[in-house]
Amino acid sequence: MTDLAFLPWHRRLAWLLLALVLLLAIVGPWLWPDPARQDLMQFLASPSLAEPLGRDQLGRSVMARVASATRLSLGLAALCVLSAALLGSLLGVLSAWRGGLTDTLLRGVADGVLALPGLLIVLIFSAMAKGGFLTLYLGLALAQWVEYFRMTRARSRLVLASPHVEASRLLGFGPLYIVRRHLWPELSPMLLTMASFGMATAILALSTLGYVGVGLQPPAAELGLMMTEALPHYSEAPRLVLAPVAVLALTLAALVLLRPLEVTR
Amino acid sequence: MAALTQHGLARVLGQRLLQALVVSLLVATLCFVLVQQLPGDMAFRIAAGRYGYDYVDAAAAEAVRQELGLARPAWQQFAGWLQQLGQGQLGQSLVTGGAVLDEVRHHLGATLQLAAASVVLALGLGLPLGLASGLRPGGWADRLTLLWSVVLRTLPPFLLGLMLMLGLSVQLGWVPAAGHGDSGNLLLPALTLGLGLSGLTARIVRDSVLAVVQSDYYRFALTKGLSPWRAFWRHGLRNIGVTVVAYAGVQLILLIEGVVVVESLFAWPGVGHALVHAVFWRDVPMIQGCTLLLAWLFVLLNTLTDLLCLAIDPRGPAEP
Numbered sequence: 001m002t003d004l005a006f007l008p009w010h011r012r013l014a015w016l017l018l019a020l021v022l023l024l025a026i027v028g029p030w031l032w033p034d035p036a037r038q039d040l041m042q043f044l045a046s047p048s049l050a051e052p053l054g055r056d057q058l059g060r061s062v063m064a065r066v067a068s069a070t071r072l073s074l075g076l077a078a079l080c081v082l083s084a085a086l087l088g089s090l091l092g093v094l095s096a097w098r099g100g101l102t103d104t105l106l107r108g109v110a111d112g113v114l115a116l117p118g119l120l121i122v123l124i125f126s127a128m129a130k131g132g133f134l135t136l137y138l139g140l141a142l143a144q145w146v147e148y149f150r151m152t153r154a155r156s157r158l159v160l161a162s163p164h165v166e167a168s169r170l171l172g173f174g175p176l177y178i179v180r181r182h183l184w185p186e187l188s189p190m191l192l193t194m195a196s197f198g199m200a201t202a203i204l205a206l207s208t209l210g211y212v213g214v215g216l217q218p219p220a221a222e223l224g225l226m227m228t229e230a231l232p233h234y235s236e237a238p239r240l241v242l243a244p245v246a247v248l249a250l251t252l253a254a255l256v257l258l259r260p261l262e263v264t265r
Numbered sequence: 266m267a268a269l270t271q272h273g274l275a276r277v278l279g280q281r282l283l284q285a286l287v288v289s290l291l292v293a294t295l296c297f298v299l300v301q302q303l304p305g306d307m308a309f310r311i312a313a314g315r316y317g318y319d320y321v322d323a324a325a326a327e328a329v330r331q332e333l334g335l336a337r338p339a340w341q342q343f344a345g346w347l348q349q350l351g352q353g354q355l356g357q358s359l360v361t362g363g364a365v366l367d368e369v370r371h372h373l374g375a376t377l378q379l380a381a382a383s384v385v386l387a388l389g390l391g392l393p394l395g396l397a398s399g400l401r402p403g404g405w406a407d408r409l410t411l412l413w414s415v416v417l418r419t420l421p422p423f424l425l426g427l428m429l430m431l432g433l434s435v436q437l438g439w440v441p442a443a444g445h446g447d448s449g450n451l452l453l454p455a456l457t458l459g460l461g462l463s464g465l466t467a468r469i470v471r472d473s474v475l476a477v478v479q480s481d482y483y484r485f486a487l488t489k490g491l492s493p494w495r496a497f498w499r500h501g502l503r504n505i506g507v508t509v510v511a512y513a514g515v516q517l518i519l520l521i522e523g524v525v526v527v528e529s530l531f532a533w534p535g536v537g538h539a540l541v542h543a544v545f546w547r548d549v550p551m552i553q554g555c556t557l558l559l560a561w562l563f564v565l566l567n568t569l570t571d572l573l574c575l576a577i578d579p580r581g582p583a584e585p
Binding site: 108109111112113114115116117118119120121123124125126127128204207208211212213214224227234241245248249250252253256257 | 285290292419420421424428522529540543552556563564
């Protein structure tokens, strides 16, 4: 973080946005504790000092709901990306290392998964247990591991065939050393870039499912679900729809801007 | 256009056919797990579907269990499941009772209409803007498309659709918010998907135009005295085309996912809308049918992209 001043402007903006969203996710639920507590007397109450975003159609604190939804989205997305990256890169290295039948089989599976748009996989999983946190997590992680597998495999093959690795092998170093000293430094920057993209995809998929009504189910505070629930009250209180929209757009903007802007070729 | 080489043609078709098979197997497996996962006794539910809930008892459920072999071990049932799929039987919808094949065929037209309209819109916006940005890197068009593509990536289809719906139909009242049948109904969904795809299309076109214009052979063509228009026609167009078509293929995934989201958002009666409904009601045969259809559509579009690439550049893609 010390070299923040040297980053191009969009990176600085991205870090700032990300810090704000993280602050909301970490401090928010602590300041506005219960997202489910109703107070029907305060139906659609206007914003006040204690409740900066007012209350929703059931008298729940919008701030508490937004904060809890942000924490949920970020947490679930981070979990998915970690699992997918771990699974994908391990299989990728394995595939590149072993070659032969292992490689052929893994590539076959990967090609199949790749032909199935991620959202469809997540949809099938979400049908298994509607509103289940675990199935959503599994679906999202399974939809994403292929990307990590493909990239890791392609890069590892190049590295493993290089003279450096050959030299290390001839000197008698074991697989652990080769992974740590040769593969990891080559793979880690790529994995980080992919992880920020994966976070955005996971957050987006979660809120999309919530929005169309097959993701997490009503009492839960979730960004997409909040928009659907607030839509009938749009004319009286547009802020109910706009608050989750703004949080989602800013989070995605932060994650997109974190990467180099150009389309990589 | 150069003739397709037979070797290249066979390779592309073989690869994609294999992919279609693997993906079908994957969807079937997931749906089979889904069925096994559902709470409640399957034999009882099927019996209830046949005779009505009031007339079902344990004996009827047992009869169904024997008849359909539901007591068999899971792998035998799975084999039966795959065999059914292999014979082209997709079963019947648990909600409407109609054959899945008919239901899905009914929805496919609406989906194709929406997809075609949005692709035309995306190309209509993306091609000229991308061309303008690539020919003048750093100019106003370039900066505009960069900003546009970043904004669009932070506005996923359903947010963009929501904004358009609130803006154009709730606030201004120009077009109907959702539905199907009137001519105005196609506008909002197609606009949402088309705008969403146009940003990336413009950037891809821009990058490939820039790469060609800065290449040695293009400069040489200009140096030897060809007019800019002739150089572009003879040396630029085809080389730009390959990259654009190849990357358009990668972006097809956005189209398929977008179709699912946008259809549900605007109540457009296509396959994606049907899929989300089926997930909501846990209508497994319908889920399987819709997913298979969308996956096959995706593979088919990818095959067409591959063939188009091969037709433009008969050398085929560089081996990784």
